[in-house]
Amino acid sequence: MFQTIVPLFVDALANAALIFFVAFGLTLVFSVLRILNVAHGSFYSIGAYVSASIGLWIVSAGLNPWLTFPALLVSAALVAALFGPLIERTLVQWTYGRGEAVQILMTFGLFLILEDLQRLVFGVSSYYEDTPVALLGSIEIGGIIYLNYQLLLIALAVVALVAMRVFIGHTRMGRLLAVVVADREISEALGIDTRRMFTIAFTLGIFLAALGGALATPTAGVAPGLGADTMVLAFAVAAIGGLGQVEGAALAAVIVAAARVLAIYLFPALDAVAPYLVMLIVLLVRPYGLFGKPAIRRI
Amino acid sequence: MRKPIPLLVAALALLLLVPVAFPHLKFVITLAVAKGFAALGVALLLRGGLISLGHAMYFAIGAYATAFLGSKAGVSDLVLLLVASTAVAALAGLVFGAFLVRYRAIFFAMLNLAVSMVIFALTSKLYGITGGTDGLRVAVPTVLGWAPGKAAFDGFLFYLCILLMVVLGWLVHRYLQSPLGHALSAIHTNEVRLEYLGVSAWQTLLTSYTISAALAGLGGALAAMSIGHVLPEFAFWTESGHLVLTAVLGGIGGVAGAFIGSVFLEILHTVAVGVAAEAWNLIIGLALICVIFFLPRGIYGLIEARRGSTKETGL
Numbered sequence: 001m002f003q004t005i006v007p008l009f010v011d012a013l014a015n016a017a018l019i020f021f022v023a024f025g026l027t028l029v030f031s032v033l034r035i036l037n038v039a040h041g042s043f044y045s046i047g048a049y050v051s052a053s054i055g056l057w058i059v060s061a062g063l064n065p066w067l068t069f070p071a072l073l074v075s076a077a078l079v080a081a082l083f084g085p086l087i088e089r090t091l092v093q094w095t096y097g098r099g100e101a102v103q104i105l106m107t108f109g110l111f112l113i114l115e116d117l118q119r120l121v122f123g124v125s126s127y128y129e130d131t132p133v134a135l136l137g138s139i140e141i142g143g144i145i146y147l148n149y150q151l152l153l154i155a156l157a158v159v160a161l162v163a164m165r166v167f168i169g170h171t172r173m174g175r176l177l178a179v180v181v182a183d184r185e186i187s188e189a190l191g192i193d194t195r196r197m198f199t200i201a202f203t204l205g206i207f208l209a210a211l212g213g214a215l216a217t218p219t220a221g222v223a224p225g226l227g228a229d230t231m232v233l234a235f236a237v238a239a240i241g242g243l244g245q246v247e248g249a250a251l252a253a254v255i256v257a258a259a260r261v262l263a264i265y266l267f268p269a270l271d272a273v274a275p276y277l278v279m280l281i282v283l284l285v286r287p288y289g290l291f292g293k294p295a296i297r298r299i
Numbered sequence: 300m301r302k303p304i305p306l307l308v309a310a311l312a313l314l315l316l317v318p319v320a321f322p323h324l325k326f327v328i329t330l331a332v333a334k335g336f337a338a339l340g341v342a343l344l345l346r347g348g349l350i351s352l353g354h355a356m357y358f359a360i361g362a363y364a365t366a367f368l369g370s371k372a373g374v375s376d377l378v379l380l381l382v383a384s385t386a387v388a389a390l391a392g393l394v395f396g397a398f399l400v401r402y403r404a405i406f407f408a409m410l411n412l413a414v415s416m417v418i419f420a421l422t423s424k425l426y427g428i429t430g431g432t433d434g435l436r437v438a439v440p441t442v443l444g445w446a447p448g449k450a451a452f453d454g455f456l457f458y459l460c461i462l463l464m465v466v467l468g469w470l471v472h473r474y475l476q477s478p479l480g481h482a483l484s485a486i487h488t489n490e491v492r493l494e495y496l497g498v499s500a501w502q503t504l505l506t507s508y509t510i511s512a513a514l515a516g517l518g519g520a521l522a523a524m525s526i527g528h529v530l531p532e533f534a535f536w537t538e539s540g541h542l543v544l545t546a547v548l549g550g551i552g553g554v555a556g557a558f559i560g561s562v563f564l565e566i567l568h569t570v571a572v573g574v575a576a577e578a579w580n581l582i583i584g585l586a587l588i589c590v591i592f593f594l595p596r597g598i599y600g601l602i603e604a605r606r607g608s609t610k611e612t613g614l
Contacts, residue, residue: 036405036408036409038540091588094592099348100350100404100405100408101345101348101350102591104350104352104405104408104543105350105543105544105547105587105591106588106591108540108543108544108587109544109584109585109587109588109591110584110588111537111540111584112580112581112583112584112587113581113584113585113588115580115584116577116578116579116580116581116584117581119577120577120581228535228536228537231536232412232416232536235409235412236413236416239409239413243405269424269425269426270420270424271424272420272423272424273417273420273421273424276413276416276417276420277417279413280410280413280414280417283406283409283410283413284398287402287406287410288406
């Protein structure tokens, strides 16, 4: 049983690490901007398309294949720089202070536009580029073979979590962000440029989603519809952890991975249902998620 | 505020002429009205200030109920199918709604999404029962003993949809004018004050949630008969998003809004498929953002004659 469960769990965890990046971005944007970005999953698939295109170009141009690793990071940064400030400054900014219905609708409109833009730019065929996986090879531990790349994904998720903690706690910019999250009005009164903070947080959120997508291309590839599928999974992970709670999202990613393994092991047909079932159960018991705090009802 | 009755009657008369003037639009309009019922359900909740990102599940439940009853239980009568499917969706709405309507804002949206994704995943995975991603076929039903062919049935279904739209639209309108309907709008305005008046927000919302699920279920049943096939994609979250989009585009100020939005979108879709099939989502995405920016009351708000009071019924 150990021989089947552990590889399954590592596989599920590597997938969960990718979703965690998206949920991380989603939850970051929510905690700073108080906006649920329905188009967030699209940046995952755009990141995936861009990194796959760059990776394929590197290989076909005969460049050093190890360049595909920095290319993953560069493509995520490209997507974030291209879309982040532009979208935040135009569409998202307009919805501040309006109801959540408007915010959800606005970002849903954006989601529809981005879905078709991807189809128009990248076509409808799927992209697959696995140079990084091939380069890293595999490792055998206790008679079980693991892909090094998958272990790298899990490690990267942990690194991202720690890096964010250091960023928030020990840098000027991070502390300013924490102040904006804690109290928007007071931080404005203190002279913090909250608009700039919003743009930075939104761009950072997109970067994380695009990074998740870029990291996903070597193992999973990318095809149309990926954005919509990722969106709901990221929703589920972010909601289980509690919207705005990064550690919560990390724990939720592990729980979802465990639930999927359990489902594959016990009822294979329920594999895809597991994340949503966990979300439903957690939200029914704790509507604000595992780490979330209930909001005060104002009269 | 005066209701634009003459305009609506004129639009209705135009619709009735469709099978004669544009026979190929008959299917489009039938489907539009079917989806309009679901959009009306979403619009009801929007009036109470709740946005559901999972209402496509009731549409799917209604559609699958029709397919099941037809293929597994051997029910072939149209009236029986419609009533039973609507009842199944309403029951599902009552059960899920009993705990869902305790939540507000984003949590309501996300919990609906979670339930709908469970339904979506189950319908696409339980191959033995639901046919998996292949879906189920829906046979042409009989109408009170009359067994029409596909073409004759399509013609009949078109007029039935229009009739149901008028009758049920009027009933929902009456509901919104009733104290219960006003309580629903009051939840949006100030829920705590409403509870101080002794009105239970939970009961008010559960009633409206159940009605909205029933409407979506009826829409799903009609769509299943019209298309002749049901698919798990009916319950996917983007479909729920489209329902909200339809409701907002049409306008939630009046019952007609949801149907106007739906018919407008379906006709636009038919036109766009010929011109720019690849960019359909792009077009409606842009349309949605434009409506949010410039037309917060939707198309219905545009045709509604304003007189005296200018109560904001937009988002």
